[in-house]
Amino acid sequence: MTLDTTFLTESLGDGQVTTGQDALEEHATDWGTATGTEPEAVVYPTTTEEVATVLEAANERGIPVTPYAAGTGLEGNAVPAEGGISMDLTRMNEVLDVRPEDFQIDLQPGVMGPTIEETAGEHGLFFPPLPSSGDISTIGGMIANAASGMQTVKYGEVADWVLELEVVLADGSVITAGSKAVKTSSGYNLRDLLIGSEGTLGVVTRATLELAGRPEQIKGGRALFPDLDHAAAAVTDAIQSGVDVAKIELIDEESAMMSNAYTGADLPDSPMVFLEFHANHGIDEEIEFCRSILETHDLIEFEIADEERMGDLWQARKDLAFAVRSYDPDRQPLHPGDITVPISKYGDLVKEIKDLGEQYDLLTPCFGHAGDGNIHYTVLVDTDDEEQLRRGEQLYSEVVDRAIEVGGTATGEHGIGQGKRKYLLDEHGSETVAAMRSIKDALDPNGILNPGKIFPETE
Amino acid sequence: MTLDTTFLTESLGDGQVTTGQDALEEHATDWGTATGTEPEAVVYPTTTEEVATVLEAANERGIPVTPYAAGTGLEGNAVPAEGGISMDLTRMNEVLDVRPEDFQIDLQPGVMGPTIEETAGEHGLFFPPLPSSGDISTIGGMIANAASGMQTVKYGEVADWVLELEVVLADGSVITAGSKAVKTSSGYNLRDLLIGSEGTLGVVTRATLELAGRPEQIKGGRALFPDLDHAAAAVTDAIQSGVDVAKIELIDEESAMMSNAYTGADLPDSPMVFLEFHANHGIDEEIEFCRSILETHDLIEFEIADEERMGDLWQARKDLAFAVRSYDPDRQPLHPGDITVPISKYGDLVKEIKDLGEQYDLLTPCFGHAGDGNIHYTVLVDTDDEEQLRRGEQLYSEVVDRAIEVGGTATGEHGIGQGKRKYLLDEHGSETVAAMRSIKDALDPNGILNPGKIFPETE
Numbered sequence: 001m002t003l004d005t006t007f008l009t010e011s012l013g014d015g016q017v018t019t020g021q022d023a024l025e026e027h028a029t030d031w032g033t034a035t036g037t038e039p040e041a042v043v044y045p046t047t048t049e050e051v052a053t054v055l056e057a058a059n060e061r062g063i064p065v066t067p068y069a070a071g072t073g074l075e076g077n078a079v080p081a082e083g084g085i086s087m088d089l090t091r092m093n094e095v096l097d098v099r100p101e102d103f104q105i106d107l108q109p110g111v112m113g114p115t116i117e118e119t120a121g122e123h124g125l126f127f128p129p130l131p132s133s134g135d136i137s138t139i140g141g142m143i144a145n146a147a148s149g150m151q152t153v154k155y156g157e158v159a160d161w162v163l164e165l166e167v168v169l170a171d172g173s174v175i176t177a178g179s180k181a182v183k184t185s186s187g188y189n190l191r192d193l194l195i196g197s198e199g200t201l202g203v204v205t206r207a208t209l210e211l212a213g214r215p216e217q218i219k220g221g222r223a224l225f226p227d228l229d230h231a232a233a234a235v236t237d238a239i240q241s242g243v244d245v246a247k248i249e250l251i252d253e254e255s256a257m258m259s260n261a262y263t264g265a266d267l268p269d270s271p272m273v274f275l276e277f278h279a280n281h282g283i284d285e286e287i288e289f290c291r292s293i294l295e296t297h298d299l300i301e302f303e304i305a306d307e308e309r310m311g312d313l314w315q316a317r318k319d320l321a322f323a324v325r326s327y328d329p330d331r332q333p334l335h336p337g338d339i340t341v342p343i344s345k346y347g348d349l350v351k352e353i354k355d356l357g358e359q360y361d362l363l364t365p366c367f368g369h370a371g372d373g374n375i376h377y378t379v380l381v382d383t384d385d386e387e388q389l390r391r392g393e394q395l396y397s398e399v400v401d402r403a404i405e406v407g408g409t410a411t412g413e414h415g416i417g418q419g420k421r422k423y424l425l426d427e428h429g430s431e432t433v434a435a436m437r438s439i440k441d442a443l444d445p446n447g448i449l450n451p452g453k454i455f456p457e458t459e
Numbered sequence: 460m461t462l463d464t465t466f467l468t469e470s471l472g473d474g475q476v477t478t479g480q481d482a483l484e485e486h487a488t489d490w491g492t493a494t495g496t497e498p499e500a501v502v503y504p505t506t507t508e509e510v511a512t513v514l515e516a517a518n519e520r521g522i523p524v525t526p527y528a529a530g531t532g533l534e535g536n537a538v539p540a541e542g543g544i545s546m547d548l549t550r551m552n553e554v555l556d557v558r559p560e561d562f563q564i565d566l567q568p569g570v571m572g573p574t575i576e577e578t579a580g581e582h583g584l585f586f587p588p589l590p591s592s593g594d595i596s597t598i599g600g601m602i603a604n605a606a607s608g609m610q611t612v613k614y615g616e617v618a619d620w621v622l623e624l625e626v627v628l629a630d631g632s633v634i635t636a637g638s639k640a641v642k643t644s645s646g647y648n649l650r651d652l653l654i655g656s657e658g659t660l661g662v663v664t665r666a667t668l669e670l671a672g673r674p675e676q677i678k679g680g681r682a683l684f685p686d687l688d689h690a691a692a693a694v695t696d697a698i699q700s701g702v703d704v705a706k707i708e709l710i711d712e713e714s715a716m717m718s719n720a721y722t723g724a725d726l727p728d729s730p731m732v733f734l735e736f737h738a739n740h741g742i743d744e745e746i747e748f749c750r751s752i753l754e755t756h757d758l759i760e761f762e763i764a765d766e767e768r769m770g771d772l773w774q775a776r777k778d779l780a781f782a783v784r785s786y787d788p789d790r791q792p793l794h795p796g797d798i799t800v801p802i803s804k805y806g807d808l809v810k811e812i813k814d815l816g817e818q819y820d821l822l823t824p825c826f827g828h829a830g831d832g833n834i835h836y837t838v839l840v841d842t843d844d845e846e847q848l849r850r851g852e853q854l855y856s857e858v859v860d861r862a863i864e865v866g867g868t869a870t871g872e873h874g875i876g877q878g879k880r881k882y883l884l885d886e887h888g889s890e891t892v893a894a895m896r897s898i899k900d901a902l903d904p905n906g907i908l909n910p911g912k913i914f915p916e917t918e
Contacts, residue, residue: 101699101803146644157642160619175891180866181799182831183616185605185655185874186886187913188895192651196644213701240560242672244739280703280748281741289739340640344560372641407639415644427645432634435902436647442901443894454646 003040011053016044027086030071036079039086046091048205056172059448066450067199069138074336075417077198081452089140095119103211109140109204125211128155132318140204145415146196153371154246159195166206167194170444198415199450201443215278220310223273224300228252231271232347234297235370239343243290247276250370255320262323265316320367324378334392335419337377339403340412346373353377353399360391374412416454424456462499470512475503486545490531495538498545505550507664515631518907525909526658528597533795534876536657540911548599554578562670568599568663584670587614591777599663604874605655612830613705618654625665626653629903657874658909660902674737679769682732683759687711690730691806693756694829698802702749706735709829714779721782724775733776779826783837793851794878796836798862799871805832812836812858819850833871875913883915
C-alpha cells in the first residue's frame, strides 16, 4: 500500500515532501549495521509549526514518523522500522540567538557541530561535550541519542549542557522542557526524559545550550605502554587518583594498525593513551602529577605534543571509526560496541574483549573514552561466513552481558535504536522497562513516533 | 472517617505504624509556611520490601501516601494535602556500600548529610552538591526536591551526582533508574524524571551517588561593597568572566543585620559576597584574577580568611535561614523565595526586589547562590495584619512573575510543593503541564502518591 501524501503536500511547501527513490534510500541508512525499512515519504520541515502540522496529521492517521538528521547514528535509531514518514530536520539549521553574557546559544535541531563551535568561538566560548562525530552530526541527533564525547570525562555529557528544549509531541502540541535558568526544581524534569529518547517521545525543534569559557591553557600528549593491560591499568589509576584530564582515550594495537593503514599515520606498534589537559593555571603541575601515575605502569614514553602535532593525533583518533570500517572490505564491523562500566571494572572488560577475540579468532579493535569506562569495541567478521558471523554475535553479546553484570550499560552514548533492543530487559529488568513503556504510551498513545525502537519485541 | 490501619499493622512490625497525635502533628509540618493536613497514620518502613508492601496495599485501597523524611522542606512538599498515610523514611538510614575506587556510595534514603560527608571523608572524598541544609536533611529529600547547594556554581546540582536510584512505584513495583556506569544512553532516563518529582511518582529506596576527590587547595574570603547594585554587578561580572569559584554567595544588608541579631556575629553594615575557591594548583592566581574583577565594582575590602575564620563565615551564611525567621516574632516569613534567573538578569532582579520592598514598606532580606542566579528573598509580614499580608503576597508574586518573564524559574531548588503550585502554568504553559500530568497519570493512575502537590488546582 502506498502512502497518500496529499495531506503532506497540502500543508508543506514545494520541495518539502518527496517520495523519490533516492531520498527514500538515503533515509533508510545510517552509519551502523542495523537493518531498517525505507520510509514511504520524506518531509523537510523548516519551522516548529510545520513539524507540529505533520505530526498532528500523522497522529490522526496513525502513520509512523521517524525523525532523521545527519544519519550518523550507529544503531538504526533514525532509520524507519515500519515505513511511514521520515522527518528530515536538516533544513532547520539556524543559530537562533547567542547570549554570551549568559553562556547560552539557541539552535534549531539541524545545526551541526562546526557551526556551534564557530559561533561559540566568536565569543571566546566552546561547547565542551561535543562528540567525536560532532563534525558531521547535528545537535538534534546528539540530544536525541544522549551523546557524549572525548571531553565528557572532565565536562560531562551533551545532556549536562542542555538548558531548555522546545519539543513537538506526537499530537502536535508544543512544549518547553527545562529552563534558561541554570537550575530549576519546578515541576517534572521533562528535559532529561526527552534527551536520549531517540525521537520516540517527541521531536526537538529548538535547543538552548550552555557554553563554557575556553581554558587559558591546553596541552596534550601521548603515552605508550608495553601491553594493553598496563595501558588500561594506567588509565584506571589516573582516574582513581583524580587527575584532572580533559580527554583520556585508549587505543589498542589493532586500532593503531588500522589507523595507520587508513590515514598513513605512523602510530607506533604499542597500546597507547591520548591525553589532553585544560586549565587556567598550573597545567604543567597537573601533567607531571599524571606522569608520576602513568610511570607506575611500565610507561614506555610520555610525549607532550605541540598544538599542531596534537591536532594530528586527535584527527587520527577521530578517524578511527572510519579506519576500522575501511580496514578490510571482506571483514565488516558487526555492531559498533559501546559498553560503559564503572572505572574499577574497565581493565577487566578490555582484557575480556581481547581474550574473547583470541578465543573466537576474530579481530576486535578497541578504543574509546577510557576515563568514562566507555569501550568502543568492534567485531570484524566476514558477513558471508555464517559460522564466523555466529561467533562474532556470540562474542559481541558476551561482552555486553559481562558489562551489565558488573553494573555497567550496553550503550554509553549510541542509544538503543534497533540494534540493542535485545539488551534492554537484561539491563533494566521488566518492571523498569514497563515504566518506560507506560511513559511512551502516555505521550504517544497511537505509537506513531519512531516505532520499533528502544523497546524489545516482547517486553 | 478514620483510616483502618489493620492492613498496615498486619504487614509491618511493632512500632512501625502509629496513629498517635504527636506523630500525626509532627508529619503535618515542615520548615515552610505552606499549610497542609495531618496524616491519618504514620508508617516507618525499614526495607524496600516494606515500602513496596505499603504502597501496593494503599494503591489497591486508593489511600494517599506522602513520603516524609527530615521535614526540612519549604513548600509543604512532604506535608499531606489529603490526609492518608505519611511514609516516614528516616529509619532507612544505612550506608549500604562505599566503593572509593569508583567514587561511589550506596545509601538508603534517610541518610543525612553529615553521614555522607563523614563516610566519604574517610576515603578522601566528598559530596560536592550538598545543600546548605545538608546538616539536617536526608539524601532522599534532596533527591525528591532536586536540591542544590552553595557549591553548585562549580560542581552542579544533587541531580548531577546521582548515578542510580532504586524506586518503588505507586503499585509497589520496584524499578532501577540510571546506571552505575557514569554515562548511559540505554532507554529512557527515568532517573532524572524521578529526581525532583517530590514523591509524586515514586519513593526512592536506594541511591547510588558519585563522589569527588577533595581539592588540594581551598581558600575563602569575603568581599564588601558600598551598595547592593555594586555587589550584584560584581558577582555577575565574576561569573561572566569565568572565574572558577566553588561558592559565591550574596548577602544583603538586611540579612547581615538579622544574622548579627541571631548569632551575635559582627558582619559589617554593607552588602557582601562570600567566596570560596577550590583548586589543585594555582589557587592564588585565581583569587587574584577574581580580585581584579571585583575591584572594578567599587570593592571596599576583599578579605582572604584563614580556615577557622572562613568556617565562622560559612556558619553565619548557613544560619541565615534561621536568622531571618527568628528576627522578629511579629513578622514572619511569608514564603521562602527561590527564584533563579539567567546570570545577566541577576542584578536587575535583586534591585527589583529591594525597590518593591521599599514601595510596599516591607522587609525583604535577600541572600543566596548568586553565581547560579538564585535569590532567596524573604518577605517578612505581620500575618495578623490582613492588609500587610496582601501587600506581601503581591510583592512576592511580582518577583516570581518577573523572574519567569526574563526566562527564569519560580523555584531553583525548593520544588513546587503546595506553595508554588499557582506558578506552574505561568512558567511552563498548559501544554507542558499537560505532558507532566499525563506522566503522573501513567505512573500513578490512582493518584495515591503525594496528591495535591506540584500541579495547579485547575490545569
